[in-house]
Each structure stands twice: as C-alpha cells, then as structure tokens.
Amino acid sequence: MATRKSPRQQQVEAALLYPVDWLDERTGIRAGLQYFLFRNVPRDTNWMQTLGAATLTAFLVQAVTGVILAMYYKPDPNSAYESIKHITNDVTLGWLVRGMHRWGASCFIILMFLHMGRVFLFGAYKYPRELTWIIGVMLLALGMIEGFTGYLLPWDETAYWATVVGINIQANGPFVGPFIGSILKGGAEIGPETLARFYSLHMLAIPGGLMALIGIHLFLVVRLGITSPPWSPVAAGRERDGEEAPTADRVGLVEPTPRGSASQGVEK
Amino acid sequence: MSSLEKNRADHKRYKEDVKREGKPFFPYALFHDSFMQVVVVAVIIGLATIWKWTAEDVGGGTNPGLLGSLYEEKADPGSTSFVPRPDWYYYFLFYLLRIFKWPDSVILGTVGIPTILLMLLLALPFIDRRRERHPLRRPVAMIAGILVIVAMGTLTWKGATAKEAVASESASAVPTWAAKQGFANDPVAMAGATLFAQSGCLTCHVYTGSGGANLGAPELTAEGSKGLGIDWQIKHLECPSCVTPGSPMPAFKALGADNLKKLATFLEASKGAK
Numbered sequence: 347m348a349t350r351k352s353p354r355q356q357q358v359e360a361a362l363l364y365p366v367d368w369l370d371e372r373t374g375i376r377a378g379l380q381y382f383l384f385r386n387v388p389r390d391t392n393w394m395q396t397l398g399a400a401t402l403t404a405f406l407v408q409a410v411t412g413v414i415l416a417m418y419y420k421p422d423p424n425s426a427y428e429s430i431k432h433i434t435n436d437v438t439l440g441w442l443v444r445g446m447h448r449w450g451a452s453c454f455i456i457l458m459f460l461h462m463g464r465v466f467l468f469g470a471y472k473y474p475r476e477l478t479w480i481i482g483v484m485l486l487a488l489g490m491i492e493g494f495t496g497y498l499l500p501w502d503e504t505a506y507w508a509t510v511v512g513i514n515i516q517a518n519g520p521f522v523g524p525f526i527g528s529i530l531k532g533g534a535e536i537g538p539e540t541l542a543r544f545y546s547l548h549m550l551a552i553p554g555g556l557m558a559l560i561g562i563h564l565f566l567v568v569r570l571g572i573t574s575p576p577w578s579p580v581a582a583g584r585e586r587d588g589e590e591a592p593t594a595d596r597v598g599l600v601e602p603t604p605r606g607s608a609s610q611g612v613e614k
Numbered sequence: 615m616s617s618l619e620k621n622r623a624d625h626k627r628y629k630e631d632v633k634r635e636g637k638p639f640f641p642y643a644l645f646h647d648s649f650m651q652v653v654v655v656a657v658i659i660g661l662a663t664i665w666k667w668t669a670e671d672v673g674g675g676t677n678p679g680l681l682g683s684l685y686e687e688k689a690d691p692g693s694t695s696f697v698p699r700p701d702w703y704y705y706f707l708f709y710l711l712r713i714f715k716w717p718d719s720v721i722l723g724t725v726g727i728p729t730i731l732l733m734l735l736l737a738l739p740f741i742d743r744r745r746e747r748h749p750l751r752r753p754v755a756m757i758a759g760i761l762v763i764v765a766m767g768t769l770t771w772k773g774a775t776a777k778e779a780v781a782s783e784s785a786s787a788v789p790t791w792a793a794k795q796g797f798a799n800d801p802v803a804m805a806g807a808t809l810f811a812q813s814g815c816l817t818c819h820v821y822t823g824s825g826g827a828n829l830g831a832p833e834l835t836a837e838g839s840k841g842l843g844i845d846w847q848i849k850h851l852e853c854p855s856c857v858t859p860g861s862p863m864p865a866f867k868a869l870g871a872d873n874l875k876k877l878a879t880f881l882e883a884s885k886g887a888k
Contacts, residue, residue, distance in 0.1 A: 386636030387643045399647035403654045427688040434666075434684055441684075445662025449681075453658055455703045466759055469747030473621040476739035483735045490703065497701050506689030507698040507864065511829060514855065514862035515724045523725070535691065535865070571632055576747035582636065583628025 388574040388582040394468075395572060397461040404454035405560065409553065411447040419499065421545035423538050426501040451493055458486050470573045478566040485559050488552055495548040498541065509544075510536055620745060692868040697817055698829075705773025706766045711829045712776075720830030721860065776826070784811035784824055791822055797883035806880025809873055813866070821884070829862055836886035847878035 351359070370376040418437055420429040433440040462482060465471055471479035498509045513536065517527025532539030574581035615623070637643070661681065668679025677683060700708050707728060714723035734741070742755055749756050788807045792798035797807075810816075816825035820833040827833075842850075846857070851874050854863035866874065 383640040383644075384638045386632045387639050388632055389635055389637045391643060391646075393646060393650075395643075396646050396650035400650045400654045403651040404658070407655060407658055423689070427685075430685060441666045442659070442662055445665050446658050449661035449665065450658045452702070453654065453661075457654070463759075463763075466755070467749055469749075469752060469755075471739045472742070472745065472747065473618075473739075474625055479739050480736055483732070486735075487732060493701055493703060500685065501689045502686035503689050504686045504697060504699045506691070508700045510864040511698040511862050512700065512704075514864065515829075517855065518721060518860045518862060519725045537691070571628065573628075573747070576749065580635070582631035583624050584631070585624075585627075 382568060385568070385571075387572055388578075390574050390578040390580055390582075391572060392575055394464045394575075397457060397464050398567070401454065401457040401461050402560065402564075404450055404457050405556065407446060407450045408454060411443045411450065412549070412553070414443045415447055416549060421499070421541050423501055423541055426499065426541060430500045451496065454489060455493060458489055462486065468573055468576055475566070475570050475573075478563060478570065481559050481563045481566070485556065485563065488556050488559065492548060492552045492556065495544045495552065498544045499548065501541065506536070509540075513540075617743070617745065624745060697814060702770065702774060706769035708828075709769045709773035709776065712827055714830050720862075723830060724862065776828070784816050787811065787822075787824055791884075794822055795884050795886075797880070800879070800883060802876055802879045803883040804880075806876035806878070806883075809869075809877055810880055813869070813877075818863070831863065834881060835884060838882040838884045839886055842882075844875070844878045844882050847881050848874045851877060 366376070415433065418429060418433045418440065420426055430444070433444050435441070437443075465479065465482070494509075494512060497505045499505075513527055513530050516530065517524050519526070530540065530543060532543050571582075574583070578584075665679065665681040666684070668681065669684050670677050670679070707723075710727060711720065711723045714720045742752075744752070746752055785808055788804070788811055789798070791807055792804060797803040810821070815821075815834075818828040818831035819825050820827050820831075820835070822835050848871075850857040851865075851869070852867040853865050854861040855865075866877075869877070
C-alpha cells in the first residue's frame with residue numbers, strides 16, 4: 347500500500363534530515379558509518395577477540411575519571427597529597443573516581459598485555475597487519491610511561507622514592523638518557539618542577555599521543571579486517587585443496603550467505 | 615610464487631571469504647564487544663569499591679584492606695625512610711636489577727635488556743615472516759612467547775614478594791656490626807652505623823649479611839678497605855651520580871653535613887667482617 351506523504355510531512359522530514367544531509371555532504375559520514383557498522387567480519391571470531399575493545403574501554407575509563415580528577419587535583423608538592431585526601435574523603439563519589447582511575451590503570455596494563463598475547467597466539471601480526479602490531483607496541487610502551495608519570499602525582503613516600511630511582515635509571519641511558527633525565531627532573535632535585543612536568547606529561551602529552559595512536563590502530567583494524575582463529579576449519583582466507591573457487595568443502599558447514607541474510611548459519 | 619605474492623593472494627582470499635561468508639560487525643561482533651566493555655567497567659568499579667570499603671581510615675593514614683591502603687605517607691624529600699617501590703607492572707624491571715651487579719653490568723639491567731626487548735617486540739613482524747599462523751605449527755614462536763611470559767611472571771612475583779629491610783630490625787644489628795668490624799670504640803662510626811641502619815640504605819645495599827641487594831647496589835661490608843677516604847664518601851653521598859656517573863642512587867644531601875660525616879666515618883671504618 348503505497349502511502350503518499352503529504353507535502354507537510356515531506357517538509358518536516360526534509361527539515362529534520364537537513365542537518366544530517368548537511369553533515370554528510372561535507373564529511374561523507376553516512377557512508378563511513380555504514381561501512382564501519384555493516385562491514386563483514388569473519389564468522390568464526392571468538393571471545394578472545396574482544397580484548398581490544400576491552401582495552402579501549404579501560405582507556406576510556408581512564409580518560410573520563412582523569413578529567414574529573416584534574417578538576418580537584420593540585421599539582422604542587424605542598425598541596426598534592428592533601429588534594430588527593432580531599433578527593434578521597436570529601437568530594438562526592440571522589441573515592442570512586444580516584445579508585446577507578448587507580449585500578450583502571452592496572453586493568454588497562456593487564457588488558458594491553460592480554461590483547462598482545464592474543465594477537466601473538468593468532469599470528470595476527472603477520473602480513474598485512476605489521477604496522478598495526480608496531481603501533482600496538484608503541485601504545486604498550488606509552489601506556490607504561492603513562493603509569494610511571496601518574497605514579498608520582500599523589501606525592502606519597504613510596505612513589506616519591508620510586509620516581510627518584512626511576513629518573514636516575516633513565517638518566518643512566520646512553521646518548522639521550524641524561525638529557526631526558528634532566529628534562530623530567532626540571533631541576534637539581536625532584537620537587538615542584540618535577541611534579542608539574544609529570545602532571546603535564548600525564549595529562550596532555552602522553553594521552554594525546556595515546557589517542558592519536560589508538561585512532562590509527564583502529565583505522566588499520568577496520569581497513570585490514572580482523573583475522574579468523576588460525577585453527578578454525580572455516581577460517582577466512584583458508585587454503586583450499588582444490589582451486590580458489592568456493593567448492594563442496596563448504597557445503598554442510600554453512601550456506602554461502604549473501605549479504606543481508608548473514609544470520610543464517612552463524613553460530614556467534 | 616614469491617612469499618609476498620603468496621601473502622597478497624592470502625589476503626585477497628581473506629577479503630573475499632569475509633565478504634561472502636562473514637557476519638556483519640553490527641550487531642554480531644559489536645554485541646560481544648559491548649558485553650566485554652560492560653564487564654571491564656564493572657570490574658574496575660568493583661575494585662575501586664573493595665579498595666575503599668575494606669581499608670579503614672586511621673588518623674593520618676589508613677590501614678590496608680584487601681587491596682592495600684588508600685594512601686601512603688606524604689612524600690618527604692628529607693626523609694630517611696627510603697623504600698623505592700614502583701607500581702606492580704614495573705616489578706619485573708625492578709627485580710631484574712638484582713641480577714646485575716654494580717658497576718660492570720647494571721647498565722644491562724637498567725637500559726640494555728628493556729631496550730632490546732622493546733626493539734624485538736617492534737621488529738617481531740619482520741623477524742617472523744612465515745605465513746603460518748597456527749600456534750602448533752609455530753613452535754619457535756610459541757616457546758619464545760612462553761619463556762617470555764614465564765620470565766616476566768617470575769620476575770614480577772619475585773619483585774612483589776621481595777623482602778624489605780625494616781629500619782628497627784636493622785638498627786638492632788648495629789652492635790653486631792660493630793663487634794665484627796671492630797669500630798665499637800668509635801662513637802662517630804657508631805652513630806653513622808645507626809644512621810645507616812635507619813636511613814633505608816639496606817633497602818638496596820648489603821652489609822654483613824643484612825640488606826636487600828636491590829637496583830644493582832654494591833655490598834658495603836668492606837667499603838672502607840677500598841681506601842676512598844672520608845671526603846670522597848661525603849661527596850658521594852651528597853651526589854652519587856656526580857662521583858660515579860650513571861649511579862641510580864638518590865642524593866642524600868638532605869641529611870646534613872653532620873650526618874653525612876658520621877655515615878662516611880662508618881663506611882670508612884668498615885674494613886670487612888672478621
């Protein structure tokens with residue numbers, strides 16, 4: 347039953363869609379989103395392959411709780427410790443935000459390692475995903491440095507001395523080692539300048555780098571596609587005994603599914 | 615076919631397979647991802663809650679609960695209780711430094727091995743260029759991976775359970791040291807010994823059987839037999855890396871000239887246990 351829209355309805359629809367069309371005309375976002383959401387992934391992907399999304403989630407938790415903490419934290423040796431106490435004891439739900447940031451950091455690190463282990467197990471770092479792996483390793487290193495810079499911020503005894511030794515070790519390095527050491531320290535002793543520098547690195551420089559690299563990482567993941575588990579009998583890209591064309595070996599496992607009816611025969 | 619051509623053919627076939635028999639990201643994969651995301655957030659909230667509600671507030675600090683105390687004592691650059699302990703994910707590096715001895719090979723532990731590991735990780739896709747992805751048919755990669763996991767796990771565990779020198783226990787050992795080293799009649803050296811025991815020196819250094827051997831710190835039992843002199847010892851304590859470049863030891867200038875003199879006298883009086 348063909349319903350013809352009244353001119354009025356058409357007008358309303360056009361008005362509502364106008365901003366979307368405006369945006370799409372300039373960015374192509376509609377096609378981009380459509381591709382992102384409805385692109386196919388191998389049908390045999392498994393739960394281990396959600397570790398990347400889990401890592402991203404832990405990072406987002408760090409970003410959100412970090413922004414809130416920065417509203418109350420004071421990067422100065424005289425008040426840093428007290429501001430942490432204030433956040434924990436006085437600010438509404440401050441303990442939760444600080445606790446999530448603190449434990450989220452550990453979760454982020456653990457998940458990065460697990461995610462890397464999964465990629466290693468699947469051999470997913472091989473052609474053509476080498477660059478995705480390299481950026482992942484850079485993310486791991488930056489994430490560890492983010493942990494190191496954040497550790498000093500509460501300005502407590504353990505963190506202070508661990509940072510003293512950490513910077514000394516850094517300054518040991520050949521070539522640029524002493525240079526980086528003195529930049530981190532910002533003076534002869536670890537003090538207000540060091541704390542300000544760690545704060546700035548922890549809040550601006552490193553998170554900025556992490557976000558940029560995560561963006562490239564995700565772009566590459568979407569562009570190159572995710573691998574099938576290598577032991578899967580129906581792995582995408584598996585070698586066939588016969589010729590390239592899909593043959594009888596697939597019959598009975600799953601029907602060749604045209605786009606749009608992919609739910610048939612899909613287990614997961 | 616060259617291996618690059620084979621790789622390209624593999625990926626082409628992969629793309630075709632995914633297009634023909636794959637499932638759309640939305641809703642299938644996205645559902646799994648979203649479920650996992652909820653789990654991650656829930657775990658983080660759970661940890662934060664357990665941390666807060668099992669640690670009890672006592673006066674200035676807190677008693678540790680299941681997940682440790684809410685805060686340590688405030689940092690004091692002039693403090694003498696020196697216990698450097700990084701966050702847990704640095705324990706493996708922290709403990710690695712015990713294996714190397716100052717001054718010959720400690721640079722290997724501080725800079726060498728971590729840099730080499732990072733380079734190997736970055737270069738992995740270019741080292742392992744075989745097309746094979748199945749774990750059981752990549753024995754070298756799997757064994758190397760397992761060895762790395764076991765090594766890092768062991769080092770992390772050892773770092774987590776490493777014994778720390780307790781200042782009060784160390785101080786009670788001072789008379790024993792004096793008897794062994796024969797400086798009991800020197801009040802300056804005795805004062806230095808007590809200071810040495812209380813200032814956390816034993817967190818890293820070993821002295822007549824006490825102490826930690828952390829961060830590649832040298833044993834000091836026979837420090838006085840090296841003939842370096844009290845002035846050198848004071849200079850070194852004021853700024854270790856100025857005297858021995860590359861030393862990770864913190865500066866102890868904050869202790870004051872008087873205390874440094876005592877410490878230096880004590881070190882010079884330590885000619886080796888008898």
